[in-house]
Amino acid sequence: MVALARLLVIGFIVLTVIYLSLSLYSRSVRRSKLEDWWEEEGRPGEREAYIAEGMKEYEGSLRRKLIWGVYIVPLAVVSAIIYFTNFH
Amino acid sequence: MAFLKWGFWGVFWALVAAFFHYTLPQHDIARITDTYEKRIDFGENSIFWAAPDVGNATTASNRDVFFIQAVRNNGRVMVYRNEDTGWGWPPYFKFDTANLQAEAADLKSTSETPRWVSIKHYGWRNEFMSIYPNAVEVVAVSGPDARKGIPWLNISILIAFFAVVLGLWALWRRFRARRIDPVLEDIGESWDAAGDAVEERRGRIRRWLDTWKPKHKR
Numbered sequence: 001m002v003a004l005a006r007l008l009v010i011g012f013i014v015l016t017v018i019y020l021s022l023s024l025y026s027r028s029v030r031r032s033k034l035e036d037w038w039e040e041e042g043r044p045g046e047r048e049a050y051i052a053e054g055m056k057e058y059e060g061s062l063r064r065k066l067i068w069g070v071y072i073v074p075l076a077v078v079s080a081i082i083y084f085t086n087f088h
Numbered sequence: 089m090a091f092l093k094w095g096f097w098g099v100f101w102a103l104v105a106a107f108f109h110y111t112l113p114q115h116d117i118a119r120i121t122d123t124y125e126k127r128i129d130f131g132e133n134s135i136f137w138a139a140p141d142v143g144n145a146t147t148a149s150n151r152d153v154f155f156i157q158a159v160r161n162n163g164r165v166m167v168y169r170n171e172d173t174g175w176g177w178p179p180y181f182k183f184d185t186a187n188l189q190a191e192a193a194d195l196k197s198t199s200e201t202p203r204w205v206s207i208k209h210y211g212w213r214n215e216f217m218s219i220y221p222n223a224v225e226v227v228a229v230s231g232p233d234a235r236k237g238i239p240w241l242n243i244s245i246l247i248a249f250f251a252v253v254l255g256l257w258a259l260w261r262r263f264r265a266r267r268i269d270p271v272l273e274d275i276g277e278s279w280d281a282a283g284d285a286v287e288e289r290r291g292r293i294r295r296w297l298d299t300w301k302p303k304h305k306r
Contacts, residue, residue, distance in 0.1 A: 003146070078181065081179065085180055086181070
């Protein structure tokens with residue numbers, strides 16, 4: 001079980017690093033897009049308020065939830081490999 | 089310098105190719121002639137052996153390993169080891185070593201009445217280091233000419249790997265063009281400027297020295 005624990009711990013750390021960088025990157029992309037949209041829409045109202053509202057919308061978006069795939073996809077792949085190698 | 093650079097990258101890519109050739113699965117069409125187990129004392133070749141069966145002690149310096157003897161469809165013999173990879177590297181997550189040995193033993197045949205199987209394995213056979221490929225799966229096939237199928241898994245893993253490499257390379261090139269090249273150019277320019285200044289000064293001293301020489305030696 002030591003080997004399993006090692007795999008889980010190292011995997012969790014690596015995937016967390018990927019998850020955090022990916023979500024920060026995605027957030028920054030959305031923010032700069034919002035800045036562009038604000039300009040394109042003819043500067044409606046306060047800039048900060050516009051961006052804050054857009055980011056709030058992003059929080060609930062599918063795109064943000066898809067980043068959980070960083071954890072889910074490897075888990076699914078490992079489960080599939082275990083099944084096909086040993087029980088198929 | 090160019091020689092060194094190409095030599096370095098040549099060695100690097102040869103190692104990458106060797107790594108994938110060792111780790112990715114391959115199929116052999118073969119006939120299993122026997123199965124056995126042997127006590128192995130791991131030495132210099134210990135890196136080429138996998139793990140003890142999952143759940144067993146990992147600290148022992150030797151253990152019994154299952155082997156599968158086979159004759160390939162090209163007539164040459166091959167010996168596979170049959171070991172758990174467990175939760176470790178390479179990520180085959182193989183736990184069914186004993187079951188595989190039972191399947192392999194069931195598919196044993198003689199040269200008079202051959203039964204052909206496809207043996208999925210990874211690793212190398214090397215007589216000089218006593219290393220063996222690790223069998224992962226044994227499936228009965230119709231005959232020695234059975235198709236191995238297109239290795240989609242290997243193709244997609246290699247494509248993914250090279251996509252990542254190309255991405256990193258593009259990032260590095262962009263980083264270099266933006267951050268490193270301008271600095272190097274700066275250094276180069278000031279270096280040239282310093283060189284010019286020295287040259288000019290030396291020219292002046294030389295001209296002054298020359299005034300002391302007779303006219304025909306200047």
